[in-house]
Amino acid sequence: MTNEVLGPNQSASRRFMLKLIFGGIIGLVLVAVVSFGWMVFKYWRDIKAGGGAELETQFYGAKQPLSNPEALARRQAVENPTAATWGKINAPVTIVEFADFKCPFCQASAPVLMRLVQEYPNQVKLMVRHFPLESAHPGTFDYSKLAYCAGQQGKFWPLYQMLYTNQDQYPVTISTDDINNFAKILGIKADLLNQCQVSAVTEATVNNDYAVGFQNGVRSTPTFFVNGFKVAGDIPYETWQQIIAQF
Numbered sequence: 001m002t003n004e005v006l007g008p009n010q011s012a013s014r015r016f017m018l019k020l021i022f023g024g025i026i027g028l029v030l031v032a033v034v035s036f037g038w039m040v041f042k043y044w045r046d047i048k049a050g051g052g053a054e055l056e057t058q059f060y061g062a063k064q065p066l067s068n069p070e071a072l073a074r075r076q077a078v079e080n081p082t083a084a085t086w087g088k089i090n091a092p093v094t095i096v097e098f099a100d101f102k103c104p105f106c107q108a109s110a111p112v113l114m115r116l117v118q119e120y121p122n123q124v125k126l127m128v129r130h131f132p133l134e135s136a137h138p139g140t141f142d143y144s145k146l147a148y149c150a151g152q153q154g155k156f157w158p159l160y161q162m163l164y165t166n167q168d169q170y171p172v173t174i175s176t177d178d179i180n181n182f183a184k185i186l187g188i189k190a191d192l193l194n195q196c197q198v199s200a201v202t203e204a205t206v207n208n209d210y211a212v213g214f215q216n217g218v219r220s221t222p223t224f225f226v227n228g229f230k231v232a233g234d235i236p237y238e239t240w241q242q243i244i245a246q247f
Contacts, residue, residue, distance in 0.1 A: 068228070068229075070228075071227065071228030071229050072228055073228070074216055074225060074228040074229075074230065075094070075225065075227060075228030076228075077212065077215070077216055078096045078098075078129070078212060078213070078216055078225045078228075079094060079096055079127060079225075080127070080129065080209075080212075083096075083127050083128060083129050083209075084127070084128045084147075084148075084151045084156040084157070084160070085125060085126065085127045085128075086117045086125070086126045086157060087117050087121065087124055087125030087126055088121070088122060088125060089125070091122065091123055091124055091125035092123055093120075093123055093124045093125065093226065093227060093243070093244055094125045094127060094226070094227055095113070095116075095124065095125070095126050095127065095224055095225075095226050096127045096128075096129060096224065096225040096226075097109075097113065097126065097127070097128050097129070097222050097223075097224055098129050098130070098131035098209070098213040098218045098221060098222065098223045098224075098225075099128050099129070099130065099131060099221055099222055100130075100131055100132050100133050100136075100137055100140050100144075100221040100222075101132070101140055101143040101144060101147065101163045101164070101167070102132075102137035102139065102140040102143065102167065103133065103136075103137060103140075103221040103222065104167070105221065105222055105233065105234050106164065106221050106222045107164045107167050108234050109222050109234050109235065110160070110161065110164040111164075112234075112235070112236075112237045112240065113126055114161065115237060116237070116240055116244070120244055123244050124244060128147075128156075128160065129209040129212065129213060130144040130147070130148065130205075130206045130209040130210060131209065131210055131213045131214075131218055131221050131223070132144045132206065132210065133220075133221060138172055139171070139172035139173055139174070141206065142173070142174045142197075143163060143170070143174070144206045144209075145196075145197055145202045145203065145206055146159065146174060146179070146182065146193075146197060147159050147160060147163065148196075148202055148205055148206060149192075149193050149196035149197055149199075149202060150182070150186060150188065150193070152192075152196055153186075153188040153189065153192060153193070154188075155186040155187075155188050158186055159182070159186060162185070162186075174197075176194060179193055179194050179197055180193075180194070216230070217230055218230075218232075219232070220232050220233075222234070226243065
């Protein structure tokens, strides 16, 4: 058996082939990275832009949106009279928000929604249901429970605004001291808040909200149902105004 000896031309040819193969691999990796980056950017842009145009198309000029049987069925599924609600019970426009208290897009939407219910007190009713995306925002389930429990003492909306205003300042894990501090700021009973936070009823309530949302197509936050019509993303205030004007 003899050892093969490569000549100068063969050695150079082999080095060239190796460089070509290596360069091709690097190129494929770069293409994959760029493609992934573009997909992430597009997803972020779509959520940030929201479904305003879609929602406006569904509502703008509609004289009887409730005649849509699918929207009516969905409305009956997602609206819950026991959920935290701001506005008149017979308001012609009901906005149901499926929210995550650690979601940056929910944070961006919160002041817009607060402005709507304050400027249209007779036309708009806002209802919030919980959709904590724990895999994306660790600890958010506990904040959903905290909001629910604050609501049991009549302080859901002050906490709603507080959590979004200072979203980046709160710890991932809520301790007893944190709960006591929230109770002090909100002016509610700390012992009741702590008991509610660990209650099986509270956990079941949040889980039920999540299940209802998922069953009705919620996959990201915020997702809204406006008189039964679903749209996800951060909706501009001007689009909300145009929708409300139809009623």
